[in-house]
Amino acid sequence: METKQFVVIGIAIALVIAVAAPFLASGDPDGLESAFFSIYGAKPFMGSELDEDAAGAAEEQAIVTTGNDFSYEALMPDYSIPGMDKAGEVVAVVLGTLLMLVLVFAVAKVSARPDN
């Protein structure tokens, strides 16, 4: 397969995943969050019931423990656009995917071995 064709198909697959992800993705805590909530008593280790109040308290407790209260307002927090629902999530993940494509192409272009 030609590189050009390979790249076009690759971009198409990435965009299909980006559009589908917000509809298919599980909203459950990921492995690290789940371990964190379990350790702080907001969720059983091998169970699925999450106590939202205890989860919030756990996050406060982590800041007290580490003293790291750095906070930062991301442009599209949690792969969403504030004020928009699912459509915002699709736009966010698609924009992120396209941004990756452009950013990595640019960084790779600058840092790649020049062909003589």
Added chain:
Amino acid sequence: MHIPDAFIPMGQALIYWVIALIFIVLALRWARRSMGEEKIPLVAVLAAGIFAIQALNIPIPWGTSGHMVGAALAAIVLGSPFAGVFVLTLVLLVQGIIFGDGGITVMGANIVNMGVIGGFIGYYGYTAIKRVIGNAYAAAFIAAWAALFVSAILCAVELAIAGTFPLIPGLTMMGTYHAVIGLIEGGITAGALYLIASARPDILEHPAGVSA
């Protein structure tokens, strides 16, 4: 497995940043020496695909979910552990800055855990296992599983040093959840490698990765 800012004290977070920067410099040196210009589009497409698939959280038991990391895949396809560092550093940068996924002060730790560990265990695991069992896809599955599992174990150790997780419960829980999430990493890595190798068989013929 993206650590948020609150989980690691600032001083320790800076140490992980220093370690990460050393590997980023080494990854840039790898790029200058070994990443030919013909690989640029492939690297960009791989990074975009890895970003997209990272947004797809797949449910596992125990009210938990997990997603692909992708450093092992990048390292295997491009033929160097530093390819995993190169791609994951940029993925984590965009995720942290634009999407608030993974902290800013702790980004170094996330780059070490997912990019460095993922890239090195993924690449060297793949080449070693492939030599022993001969099947590239089985080797990719096992190496990617191990890459994700070891990343999670290191993450638990870092959080124990940070005081956020007690060591043994942290290792037990992170290990259990990520032993399962690793199956997702292994499956997608082997599947993606199959698709890429079907389109470009030269990738598997030359262990140094795709050439043109």
